[in-house]
Amino acid sequence: xxxxxxxxxxxxxxxxxxxxxxxxxxxxxxDYITWYQQFPSQGPRFIIQGYKTKVTNEVASLFIPADRKSxxxxxxxxxxxxxxxxxxxxxxxxxxxxxxxxxxRGTSLIVHP
Amino acid sequence: EPEVTQTPSHQVTQMGQEVxxxxxxxxxxxxxxxxxxxxxxxxxxxxxxxxxxxxxKSEIFDDQFSVERPDGSNFTLKIRSTKLEDSAxxxxxxxxxxxxxxxxxPGTRLTVT
Numbered sequence: 001x002x003x004x005x006x007x008x009x010x011x012x013x014x015x016x017x018x019x020x021x022x023x024x025x026x027x028x029x030x031d032y033i034t035w036y037q038q039f040p041s042q043g044p045r046f047i048i049q050g051y052k053t054k055v056t057n058e059v060a061s062l063f064i065p066a067d068r069k070s071x072x073x074x075x076x077x078x079x080x081x082x083x084x085x086x087x088x089x090x091x092x093x094x095x096x097x098x099x100x101x102x103x104x105r106g107t108s109l110i111v112h113p
Numbered sequence: 114e115p116e117v118t119q120t121p122s123h124q125v126t127q128m129g130q131e132v133x134x135x136x137x138x139x140x141x142x143x144x145x146x147x148x149x150x151x152x153x154x155x156x157x158x159x160x161x162x163x164x165x166x167x168x169x170k171s172e173i174f175d176d177q178f179s180v181e182r183p184d185g186s187n188f189t190l191k192i193r194s195t196k197l198e199d200s201a202x203x204x205x206x207x208x209x210x211x212x213x214x215x216x217x218x219p220g221t222r223l224t225v226t
Contacts, residue, residue, distance in 0.1 A: 032212045043117075043204050043217035044156060051212075087156065089215075100169050101146070101215075103156040 004088055004104035013112050018075045020107045022088030025069055028099040031091035033064060033071045038085045038106070047073065047086075075109075083111045115139045117218035119205050125224045126195055134190045134221045136205030145188045146206040146215060147180065149173070156204065162188065195225045 005023040012018045024033070032051050036044035048055060050062040050071070061074040075082060085106040092102040118137045126132050138145050147159040160170040160180055167180065179191045188207075192199055202222050206215040 030212075034214055036217075038156075041202075041220075041222075043206075043219050046214045046216065049214050094171065096172075098169055100171055101158045101161070103148075103158075105155045 004090060004092070004102060006086075006088060006104040006107045008105070009108040009110070011110050011112065012078055014079055015077050018078050018082075018109060018111075019072050020075075020086050020109070021070055021072045022090075022104050023070045024088065024090045024092065024102075024104075026093045027068055028091035028093070029068075031099065033062070033068070034089040035060070035062065035071075035073045036087045036089060036103075037082075038087065044087060044089075044103075078109075078111045080111050080113065083109060085109070115216075117205055117207055117216050119203075119218040119221050121221060122219070123222045123224070125226065128197055128225055129194050132192050132195055132223065134192075134203050134205075134223070136188045136190070136207075136218055137186050138188055138205065138207030139209075139216055140186070142207035142209050142216075144168075144208045144211070144215075145180075145182070146208075147190045148204045148206065148217075149201040150204065150220075151201045159190070192223075195223075197225050199223060200225045 034049040035047045038044045048060045048062045055062045063072040087106045088104040091099040120135045145162040150156045160174045161168045202220040204220045205218045208215045
């Protein structure tokens, strides 16, 4: 069964760059890879989305290799307020054969002063 | 900025009762989703809805669940006979087009006693 894999947790310090990688085998060929941030008791919040190569916006960069079996979220110069859980979201093949949106298990990022 | 809204924020119900969770997606969006998140776990896809019909559903979305878009603004999730294991946060999401990002609501915390 297709699944996604992310590190469970990461620690960093203010001002450092953080890279979080998500592995996703059997990803749908025509779907985008999306990353979300979630704070406790809130809904996921969109960070960035891409299809392949590199995408950059005002808060993050996303690196996607040619085979699209993984993606790396890069957060430049993190601050304390970036402490949250980060999820990748991709369309993966389910047991019935269709592709459904599938979140990774999330990476809990703790940023220390 | 437009946002997805959900009501109620917290619902407590007894096992075996029916509950309806309500969502108002962003007005010009065409694709609608329900997810759930059991405490401490990842976000899980339940169902997607487009053009007034279910487009995909997960194994979790069994005969006890149904969705409806009764008018031009609301999108509802009904659980016919709640079980203890239905206790979770339920998130509604919407997006404008395929391959655009999904916008999530703040969630409804469902507690089944």
